[in-house]
Amino acid sequence: KFFGEIKVTSQVVGFYKVAWNSYEKLAYEEVDLPPTTLHTTGYWFALGEKVIAKLREAGSWNSDLNDYGPRWNEIRQQVRARDNYCCQICGKPITLCPRCHSRAENVVRVKSGLSGLAYTLGHLAPLLLMCDQYDLGIHADPKSPLGGGQPTVVIYEQIPAGVGFSQRLYERHNELICQAYELVSGCSCEDGCPSCVGPGGVLGSGGKRETLGILGELAGR
Template sequence: EAAVVGVVDRQSAPLLLHEGAVYMHGGEAYLVRELDWEGRMARVEPAQVGYYTQASASVTVEVMEVLEEEAGPATQKARGTVRILSRPTSYMKVRLYTHEILGWGEIDPERVPEQEMETTAYWFNVLPETAALLEQEGLINMARDDRGPNWEQQRNQARDRDGHRCRHCGAPERPGRGHDVHHVQPFRTFGYRRGENERYLEANRLENLVTLCRSCHRRVEVDRLVFGTLSALAHVVGHIAPLYLMCDPRDIGVVSEVKSSLTGLPTCTIYDNAPGGLGFSEELYKLHGTLLAGARELVAACRCPRGCPSCVGPVAEVGEDAKANCLRLLELIL
């Protein structure tokens, strides 16, 4: 006989109750079999699976109003009201106790619509001079999204050639969500510079392109440097912010962007994970220097060699050089 197991708030439901999720309640594990978003109900079954699931979401930050801002030697801090657009994209299965990643799964976008929330946020971006130095050292790549003038044409031809299916798992594209196209030999290794050479032609040849669904793409992606450095910083800042705020880690959200839509620069945003805000952004704005100094202290003191969930995040997610790169980034912006 069906019974109510638990209640989840609407904002958290897409990440906790997507199909395939392991929902934990009262020390028991339940496998989510079906999510009825319109009916606001998920069907779950007791399960002994030996793993938990962790969902990832594509999050976009739209700044509505800047309430306060101040530039420092290497960074500019600001706070204001923002619109957060989020949609769960995939999830990973993580073994209990050892935290090994056992596999990945995609979340059907038709089952879970995009979520929108207006709240308050604090953010800081690296100033242009420092960003140029970071790019020179290879810690970030401001031109990472520039795949050359023929990229869209080649990308579409690769998807057509592959029948709009993932070459690894065979999953078809879904309406409104085209598959990714991956460079077999990483694009960055060709040394393309807009206006200086035409090496994109060699990098984007069809023989070097393969169609992958988002889950498979994440597993085979090797160009993690840009993503890893900023994600490592976002991870550690998001890790220690609740200690200063004396709040639950789930009360805030953290987003890192190589090129912010507002500033066009590397930016880290911490937003209040509740409609209208919780007052945390104003406090974090005041704690800006203390927060970054605390982040550097935590990463430097961690005894792991290359990174771990306690400092910059799992090596499998942020890359093997993320810890060293994050320390260098913090050294330059403090």
């Protein structure tokens, strides 16, 4: 585990219109805004090769990057040419633009154990620190440079330069992981819900089993 200074770059590409009472998503609108950069502090930890190997053996690891085979670049170019180098959803001159790609993935949501872990920690950390939920941001990366190319979860402060939350999370790392394990293992849902690892969607899987496997290894359970 680590904590230190980091630079976070983010960009808002759209927003949902949501019903006031039910939070039902009514529509999606795109916006064209420049990226913003935040210099702050963060706390992060990476999953080592031994942990990942154990999870693979147990069938509890699904966060590897996709391997499309040695001919992927050739096939990709053929598909792009077939589609006239245009996004098949919005018609823009690109195979599948990032915004449409994200929306396509949300149709069939398969939550990985890593993203489920980030969801759980992102909701527990503010309770542990007694701070506002929006004081912290969280990011899960299956191949992060912060973690030496290993799967990494980063919790960072949404306040320029930080106010010490990252160091406190670093110091209470074991407590955070153990509480996360107790939360997920004690939840009565079958495969993820907003109270533990987040919902899996109507289609797809919620990743609860994978998240619990990661937490079990980290907590030594």
